[in-house]
Amino acid sequence: MVGPGGAALTASAIKQRARELGADLVGIADGAFMDRLPEPGGVQLRPSRITDFDGDRVIVLARRLGAGTSRLTRWDERHKYYNDELALTGLEQTALELVLWLEDRGVPALIVPPTHVDPWRYSGDPEAHIEPLLSLDYAAVEAGLGTLGLNLQLLTPEFGPRVVLSAVLCSADVDCDAPMQRALCLGPACGRCLRACPGDVIGHWERDWPACDRYRSPHGFAQLTEFLGEVFDETDPEARAAMVRSRESFDLWQSILRGAGVLTGCRRCAEVCPVGEDYEALRDAQEAIAEGTEAKELRLADMVAAEQRSALPKDYVERRRWIGELGRD
Ligand code: SF4
Ligand code: SF4
Numbered sequence: 001m002v003g004p005g006g007a008a009l010t011a012s013a014i015k016q017r018a019r020e021l022g023a024d025l026v027g028i029a030d031g032a033f034m035d036r037l038p039e040p041g042g043v044q045l046r047p048s049r050i051t052d053f054d055g056d057r058v059i060v061l062a063r064r065l066g067a068g069t070s071r072l073t074r075w076d077e078r079h080k081y082y083n084d085e086l087a088l089t090g091l092e093q094t095a096l097e098l099v100l101w102l103e104d105r106g107v108p109a110l111i112v113p114p115t116h117v118d119p120w121r122y123s124g125d126p127e128a129h130i131e132p133l134l135s136l137d138y139a140a141v142e143a144g145l146g147t148l149g150l151n152l153q154l155l156t157p158e159f160g161p162r163v164v165l166s167a168v169l170c171s172a173d174v175d176c177d178a179p180m181q182r183a184l185c186l187g188p189a190c191g192r193c194l195r196a197c198p199g200d201v202i203g204h205w206e207r208d209w210p211a212c213d214r215y216r217s218p219h220g221f222a223q224l225t226e227f228l229g230e231v232f233d234e235t236d237p238e239a240r241a242a243m244v245r246s247r248e249s250f251d252l253w254q255s256i257l258r259g260a261g262v263l264t265g266c267r268r269c270a271e272v273c274p275v276g277e278d279y280e281a282l283r284d285a286q287e288a289i290a291e292g293t294e295a296k297e298l299r300l301a302d303m304v305a306a307e308q309r310s311a312l313p314k315d316y317v318e319r320r321r322w323i324g325e326l327g328r329d
Contacts, residue, residue, distance in 0.1 A: 009102075009105055009107065009172055009174060010174055010175070011028050011174040011175040011176070011177075014026075014028065014059060014098075014102070014172070014174060015027075015028070017098060017101055018059065018061055018094065018098050021093075021094040021097045021098055021101075022063065022090060022091070022093070022094040023061040023062065023063060023091070023094050024062055024063050024064045024158070024159070024163070025061070025062035025145050025156060025158060025159075025163065026059065026060065026061050026062070026143075027059075027060050027140065027143030027144045027145045027177045028057055028058070028059050028060070028143055028174065028175070028176050028177050029057070029058040029059075029060060029139050029140075029142035029143040029144075029176060029177065030056075030057070030058075030142065030176040031047040031055040031056045031057050031058045031169065031171075032055075032056045033142075033176075034046060034047060034058065034139065034142055035047060035048050035055070037321075038318075040318040040319050040322075041206075041315070041318065041319075042131050043131060043135045043138055044131050044132065044133055044134055044135055045134065045135060045138055045139070046134070047134060047169055049133055049134070050110070050112065050133055050134060050169060051110065051169055053108070053171065054108050054109060054110060054169050054170050054171050055169045055170075055171065056170070056171035056172075056173075057169070057170050057171060057172055057174060057176065058112075058134070058139045058142070058143065058167050058168075058169055059098070059143075059167060059168040059169075059170065060136060060139050060140045060142075060143040060145060060165060060166075060167045061091060061094060061095055061098070061165065061166045061167065061168070062091075062140065062145060062156065062159075062163040062164070062165050063087050063088075063090060063091040063094070063163060063164050064087075064158075064159045064162060064163055064278065065083070065084055065087055065159070065162040065163060065164065065267075065270075066083050066087070067278060067281045067282060068083075069083040069084065070162055070270070070271045070278075070282050070285075070286075071271075071281075071282055071285035071286070072271075072285075073271070073285060073286065073290070075198045075215060075266040075267075075268040076218060076265075076266070078254075078260065078261065080264070080267070081218075081255075081260035081261045081264045081265060082258065082260040082264075084164065084260070084264035084267070085258055085259050085260040085263060085264045087164050088114075088164045088166075088259075088263060088264065091164055091165075091166045092111070092113065092166060094166070095111045095166040095167075095168055096111065098168050099111060099168055102168070102170055102172065107170050107171070107172045108170065108171075109168050109169060109170035110168070110169050110170075111166060111167070111168055111169075112133070112134050112136065112166070112167040112168070112169060113166060114132060114136045114164065114165050114166065115132060115263055126221050126222040126224075126225040126226070127210060127222050128210065129209040129210040129213055134167065136165040136166070136167050137152070137153070137154040137165070137322075138322055139165075139167055140154050140156075140165055141154065141179050141180070141321075141322040142177075142179055143176075143177050144177030144178055144179060144180060145177075146180065146184055147179075147180050147182075147183050147184045147185065147322065147323055147324040148185070148319060148322045148323045148324075149161065149184070149185040149193065149273065149275070149323075150185055150187060150188060150190075150191065150193055150194065150202065150204075150205060151193050151194065151197070151201075151202040151203075151206075151207045151269050152205070152206065152207050152319070152323075153193070153269055153270060153273075155184040155185055155273065155275045155276070156184075156275075156276065157184065157275075157276065157277065158276060158277050158278065159276045159277070159278050160270065160273045160274070160275040160276025160278065160279055161267075161269070161270035161273050161275070161276070162267075162270050162271070162273075162276060162278060179321065179322070179324075180324055181324060181325060182324050182325050182327075183323050183324035183325060183326050183327075184275050184324065185275065185323065185324075186274070186275070187303075187304075187307065187326055188204065188300045188303035188304045188307065189300075189304050190274065191296075191300040191303070192272045192273060192274065192289060193268075193269035193270075193272060193273055194269075194296060194299070194300060195272075195289045195291065195292040195296050195297075195300070196268045196269060196271070196272040196289045196291050196292075197268060197269055197291065198215060198266065198268060198291060199211050199212060199214065199215050199266075200296065201215075202269065203313075203315070204303045204306070204313045204315065204316070205312075205313055205315040205316040205319065205323060206313070206315040212266075215265060215266035215268075216264075216265040216266045216267070217261075217262055217263070217265050218251075218261055218265045218266065219251050219252050219254075219255035219256075219261035219262055219265075220255075220261075220262045220265075221262075223248075223252065224252055224256075227243075227248055227249065227252060230243065231243050231244065268291070271286055272286050272289055307326065312326075
C-alpha cells in the first residue's frame with residue numbers, strides 16, 4: 001500500500017485526507033477486534049456482516065451539525081431536518097471521495113451509512129426498530145471519537161452529540177485509535193436529554209428505540225404505511241380525497257423527496273446536551289427546557305440515588321466499555 005508521494009499509507013495520512021475532504025472528526029477503529037466483541041442489546045458491531053475481506057479497519061467520519069439549527073428549540077422543525085440531511089449528504093460525499101482515494105492506493109474500501117439496515121431482518125412490522133448493520137455510534141467510540149450518553153447518543157468533546165456519522169471499511173494495515181476510558185456524559189445529575197425528550201423515551205442509560213423512531217424519523221416508513229392504510233380504509237370518496245391532499249400527505253411527499261424527516265428528525269436530546277465545546281454558542285437558546293415535568297424530575301432523582309448507592313442498571317453494565325467510567329475527574 002502506497003500513500004501520497006509514494007510514502008507508506010498511514011493512519012495519519014488517511015485522517016489528514018478525510019479532513020481535507022470535509023470531515024470534522026475522524027478516527028480509526030480496529031474492525032477485526034470489533035468482530036470479537038459482545039454485542040449489547042441487539043446492537044450490531046461486526047464488520048464481517050458486511051464484508052469478508054475489507055473490514056479490518058473502520059474509519060469513522062463525523063461532520064458537525066450547524067449551530068443555527070441547534071438553536072431552534074422545537075423538535076419538529078423542517079429547517080432542522082433539511083439542514084441535517086444536507087450535512088449527511090456532504091459527509092456521504094466525503095466518504096465516497098475517501099473510498100476512491102484509498103482505492104487509488106491499492107486499498108479496496110466501502111461506505112457504511114448510519115441508516116444501513118439489513119432488509120432480510122425486516123419482519124413485516126413497520127413499527128419494529130431495526131438496528132443498523134453496523135452501529136456507527138459504537139464504532140465511533142471504538143475509534144476514540146467520544147463516549148455514549150445517558151440515552152446512548154454519541155458525545156464528542158468538540159461537538160457533543162451534534163454530529164452526523166459515516167464510516168469507511170477497509171483492511172489497510174494502519175494503526176487504530178483506542179476508546180476513551182472516562183464517560184463524557186454527566187449522567188442523570190444532568191439529565192437534560194431526558195428532560196427535553198418530547199416522547200419521554202429515555203431511561204437510565206437506555207432508550208426506547210421504537211418509540212424514539214416515531215420522532216427521529218417523523219415521516220418515515222412506519223408513518224407512510226400507517227397513512228396509506230388509513231387512506232385505503234376510508235370508504236367516503238370525498239374524505240379519502242381530502243386525506244390525499246392533507247398536510248400529512250404533503251409532509252410525507254416532501255420527506256420522500258429529500259430524506260429530510262425520514263433520515264433526519266428529532267434531535268432535541270442533542271441540542272440541549274451541555275457536552276461539547278460548541279455548546280457555548282447554544283446556551284442562550286437552549287438553557288431553559290420547556291418539556292420538563294415533575295414526573296421526569298422524580299425519575300432522574302431516583303437514578304441519581306441509585307448511582308450514589310452504586311446500583312448501576314444492567315443497561316450501563318453491559319455498555320460500560322462504550323459509556324465509559326462514570327464521574328468526571
Ligand atoms: S431523538 Fe427525540 S425522541 Fe429520540 S431520544 Fe432524542 S429527544 Fe427523545
Ligand atoms: S444531556 Fe446530560 S445526561 Fe444527557 S447525554 Fe448530555 S451530558 Fe449526558
